[in-house]
Amino acid sequence: MVAGHEKELIIKILKKAISELGVKLKDEEISKVIEIPPNNELGDFAFPCFSLASKLKEAPHEIALEIREKISLIPEEFEDVEVLGPYINFFLNKKNLAENVLSKILSQKENYGKPEIKEKKKIMVEFSQPNTHKAFHVGHIRGTSLGESISRILEFCGNKIFRANYSGDTGAHVAKWLWCYTKFHSKEKLRDDEKWIASIYVDAVKRLKANEKLQEQVDAMNWALESKKNKKLNALWKKTRKLSIDSWKNIYKDLDVNFNLDFYESDMEKRAREISHELKDKKIAVKSDDAIIMNLKKFNLGVWILLRKDGTPLYSAKDLALAELKLKKYKADKYLVLVADEQRLHFEQLCKTLDLMKLAKRETYDFLTFGLVRLPTGKMSSRTGENILYSDFIKEISDFAKSEIKKRGFKTSKTELEKRALKISIASIKYSMLKQSPRKNIIFSKEEALNFEGDSGAYLLYSYARGKSILRKVKNPKKAYSLVNLEEQEKNLIKTLSQFPEIVSNAEKNLSPALIANYSYKLSQNFNEFYHSCPVINSEKESFRIDLVKSFLIVLETALNLLGIGVVEKM
Secondary structure: OOHHHHHHHHHHHHHHHHHHHOOOHHHHHOOOOOEEEHHHOOOOOEEHHHHHHHHHHOOHHHHHHHHHHHHOOOOOOEEEEEOOEEEEEEOOOOHHHHHHHHHHHHHHHHHOOOOOOOOOEEEEOOOOOOOOOOOOOOHHHHHEEEEEHHHHHHHOOOOOOEEEEEEEOHHHHHHHHHHHHHHHHOOOOOOOHHHHHHHHHHHHHHHHHOHHHHHHHHHHHHHHHHHHHHHHHHHHHHHHHHHHHHHHHHHHOOOOOOOOOEHHHHOOOHHHHHHHHHHHHHHOOOEEEEEEEEEEEHOOOOOOEEEOOOEEEHHHHHHHHHEEEEEEEOOOEEEEEEEEEHHHHHHHHHHHHHHHHOOOOOOHHEOOOOOOEEEEOOOHHHHHHHEHHHHHHHHHHHHHHHHHHOOOOOOOOOOHHHHHHHHHHHHHHHHHOOOOOOOOOEEHHHHHOOOOOOOOOHHHHHHHHHHHHHHHHHOOOOOOOOOOOOOOOHHHHHHHHHHHHHHHHHHHHHHHHHHHHHHHHHHHHHHHHHHHOOOOOOOOOHHHHHHHHHHHHHHHHHHHHOOOOOOOOOO
């Protein structure tokens, strides 16, 4: 990836030269072929001529030579244009690039990298989706972090974002919890303790596994809960539901996430039943063994059950009601739902049913799946209790972060150490989950996540703190400077800084925070190579290098903010 202005020039130059050879190409056709060479000796970017061989009936190398001949005037933005085999290699004028890039960053500051807003869109992003009466565990952190980062990237690119959360506060899992509590734990005091809430559910699962006949009692509890006729049960449900929701507040505060809209399954029940019967009446759904189902076998999507035999709706029917509510009540240009990869089939069934319902604006409703977070011991499950609760997890990571901070000799007060360790922990957890492709499963390792020398959130924060440390030592810098004899490390850092706008553009286009995460690591690597090779304070190029450090800090902080990661001034 390269700076937008320079890339536009390259496209213009190539388009003209290629047209003179008798081939007409569109800008996007040239743009998508441009490559970044593996090392700087091959230029800053290259255009391979393979795709033109069939059109011109010539060898790619010969075509490259002919195109180079057509390029008579090289703009000042470039030092040279060379041919190597089938490639046309372009070398940026680093002095010119440095002046332009640093000037832009230092004047635009946190707005550097923002694209020109052509069309402002309203987008609803639904993510996180914890269930009441269950644990908020490590797996939830990935979906929450991914949803927040995607929202921030879309906002940065000029869109209006509505963050939505949808929680399962009714259904079989709630019935199991209430049954187990009333039957075996009723003397225990109700509390908004995530660990205690999760323990009741895990106990319910274990008891039901040991005696399957007890499931009849749970089914009866579920029916009573759905009917809302039992006032005592309703009151207990409301209290325990609130305890779960309250237990999430500190978690979302840690993760720096705020939602504009909160949806709950209990609010969808009535309409879910109505939609199910409407679909049956229209012969879109069918009755099978007294249940209402969507037979989607001809679409290779199997059978999707909407209502159970007793008439209670499953979350499939509730998701139909939610989709309808969003599309009809909340005006937006796009509706995006982030869900675990395990729910891919469910959402394919949902979207196909919405198609068959011919719901207005259906094409704006879409979903994005993400892989699981696994432990070295295997998959986590809130059903069996084989998971790490958020509260336990964040304490373990924070304790480890504190030991790493102390080990490196960073001195601070106890209170400040707690704050800093939490910030480093959140950064490390988020980064480890965002740097991967969303679809990829993750095996989380705290040692890797908190490696101050490796591809980690801790390393990025350490790089930022190092840059801040340099600026704190500045006393009376000279303001004017001229750029001469740029070091290789300076050139690499400037080139990487110039790439940020296109990284942001591609991250928005592909809904991929991983692009920004990996860029942040590359940027930090370049900065640390510069730091070790190019003294800043009291050097002949002090003023220029101070501006380079300032520019690095601005871009890295912006990139980390798009990932939902806060910076630290000191480690």
